[in-house]
Amino acid sequence: MEPEHKRKLHARINGWFAENARDLPWRDPECSPWGILVSEVMLQQTPVVRVLPVWHEWMERWPEPAALAAEPSGEAVRAWGRLGYPRRALRLHAAAAAITEVHGGKVPDTHAALLTLPGVGDYTAAAVASFAFGRRETVVDTNIRRVHARLITGNALPSQSLTAAEMRLADSLLPDADAEAVAWNASVMELGAMVCTARSPRCEECPVLSNCAWVQAGRPEPHYIPKGQAWHGTDRQVRGAMMAVLRQAEGPVLRELLLTGPVDLGAPAADSSLSPLGALHALSAPQEQLERALAGLLRDGLAELSDAGVRLPA
Structure with a gap:
């Protein structure tokens, strides 16, 4: 992609985010790295509306990693409520213990150091390094992958699992400057969550509609049928x-x-x-x-x- 074309995409999507971003507590400049780490773990496969009340309760009860580490892991599971996938609560408790014992109570500020925490994988490490510490990291979640698929490759949906080609594409789109890269990560993620949604995209609200390869191709159907997760009786x-x-x-x-x-x-x-x-x-x-x-x-x-x-x- 030509540098000038990329700069226009950056400007339009980041500009849209500046005007339309949801007011979420973990986006507050005063939010601690610990608060951002907690939010990233809670938001995995869980809608924001369900996470918000539990996140507030956790941060009031355990504003620092040491406060959580001092309690039994069962209390983390209890406070997790009905967010689902409660093993995430155990991982957060283990991460809090590691942060307290190994890192002096401070969340590590690099991708490599974050990866040493229990339960922290590539996505979470990149997201925390970017959003909490302003580092230039390639953050790729489902929403970002979907925007990239439609905007650049012309596919209705990304691959069923993250591919090396998707990571290369995400790397190539990341702005060079740290601050702009952080903004880009948040902006594309928000665009995917609020406008370029999986089932009913609101294309008329998209700031890069005229650049979208999927729209230009006539909005072709997905190349596979997503399988929903069964619940009742499971x-x-x-x-x-x-x-x-x-x-x-x-x-x-x-x-x-x-x-x-x-x-x-x-x-x-x-x-x-x-x-x-x-x-x-x-x-x-x-x-x-x-x-x-x-x-x-x-x-x-x-x-x-x-x-x-x-x-x-x-």
Whole structure:
């Protein structure tokens, strides 16, 4: 791509972001690197609207890594609530411990050092280095990949998994200056989240509509059909319901209570009046699925089994 064309893309998308960016707490210049790290972990596969209240609660309770590290990992799991994929809470707790013990309580400020933290991969390391420390890093999430696919390659959707070609494209589009690169990462991500969405893109609001290869090609259909993740009746649903019981409990829960077979409670599992245990039983999960769900929680370190019963990790 010609340098002048890239400069125009940078100017238009960054300019759009400056006028239209959502006011999110982790974008506040006063937000700490720890707050940004927490947000990046919480936002993985989870919408902003669900993350916001939990993020605020976490930052009020644990404003520094040392505060979280000082508590049992089970408290992190309890406070995670219903964000989903609760192993992320365990990873954040482990990262907080490493930051406290190895890095003097300060979040590392380079991509390489961030990668040494438990549970931090390439994306999270790049995002924190960029957004928390202003470093020129190539940040590539699903939203950014989708914008790049449509704008540059003319595809309706990016590849089903991140490819080397996508990373090369992202590297080539990154501005040279640190501050502009940081702005570009945030801007393209926001454009993908708010305008260039997966199912109903609002092309008329796009600042680079006239440059979009996908639009110029006539908006061709995706080259594959995205598969949605099933929920009802799955092991994930049963695990989530079982975790809700453990989060609410003040002490160990008898294993037999968690593994009780289907009970006719006269109300659907979605009924908000049900207790967590009632909601678990209302799923009518077969015995083997309940046992499989509990075994998975124990194996993943999200629960512990003792003579007194099952509880969150100490």
